[in-house]
Structure formats: structure tokens, C-alpha cells
Amino acid sequence: MFSNTRNIFRAKGSKEIPISRKDAKLSSDDVFITSGCTQAIDVALTMLARPGANILLPRPGFPIYELCAAFRSLEVRHFDLLPEKGFEVDLDAIAALADQNSKSRHHKPWHHRLAC
Numbered sequence: 001m002f003s004n005t006r007n008i009f010r011a012k013g014s015k016e017i018p019i020s021r022k023d024a025k026l027s028s029d030d031v032f033i034t035s036g037c038t039q040a041i042d043v044a045l046t047m048l049a050r051p052g053a054n055i056l057l058p059r060p061g062f063p064i065y066e067l068c069a070a071f072r073s074l075e076v077r078h079f080d081l082l083p084e085k086g087f088e089v090d091l092d093a094i095a096a097l098a099d100q101n102s103k104s105r106h107h108k109p110w111h112h113r114l115a116c
Contacts, residue, residue, distance in 0.1 A: 048103040
């Protein structure tokens with residue numbers, strides 16, 4: 001279900017912010033509500049985009065990441081997921097691909113990203 005944009009500010013004020021660290025201080029101003037998964041991915045990649053930047057994405061993966069990266073001139077580098085190990089991340093491949101210009105490594109199994 002998508003919200004009418006008039007309700008976004010009300011929604012931000014009503015959302016609880018789940019945090020993994022008890023010492024983190026967050027408020028509703030730290031929350032960015034998007035109209036869907038594609039917009040959330042685009043916003044995140046826009047924030048990471050810098051000249052010469054790259055992101056590491058799993059293969060198989062969710063193709064919207066590549067589409068949004070192309071619009072932001074982010075180089076995409078793929079690492080494999082290991083089907084024989086339940087689609088576990090190949091950490092050796094990530095280590096080989098990452099450099100000082102790597103801005104993000106998406107480690108979640110591909111099927112979890114469908115529920116942005």
C-alpha cells in the first residue's frame with residue numbers, strides 16, 4: 001500500500017525506529033520514507049555515488065540495484081553467492097573485488113531484498 005504524500009510527515013512521527021545499538025540516538029528526522037523499494041534503492045545509491053565509486057553486488061541478485069547504479073554512474077562489481085552452501089556469500093570474492101572506492105557491499109541473500 002502506498003501513502004498519499006500528504007500523510008508522509010504524520011507517518012514519520014508515528015514510526016518506531018528499530019535500532020541494534022542501545023546507545024544510538026535517532027529521531028523521526030533520521031527516517032526517510034520512500035514510495036517503494038526501487039525509490040529506496042535509488043536514494044541509497046544516490047548517497048553513495050562519487051566519481052570513481054563502485055558497489056559490490058551479489059550474483060544472482062536483484063536487478064534494480066544495477067539499473068539505479070547505472071543512472072548514478074556507479075561501477076558495479078559482482079561477487080558470487082554459493083548455491084552449494086545455501087547461497088552463502090563468497091567472502092574471498094568480496095575481498096578480491098573491494099578497493100578504496102568500494103562504497104557498499106550488499107551481503108543479504110538475494111531473496112531478502114525483495115521485501116525492501
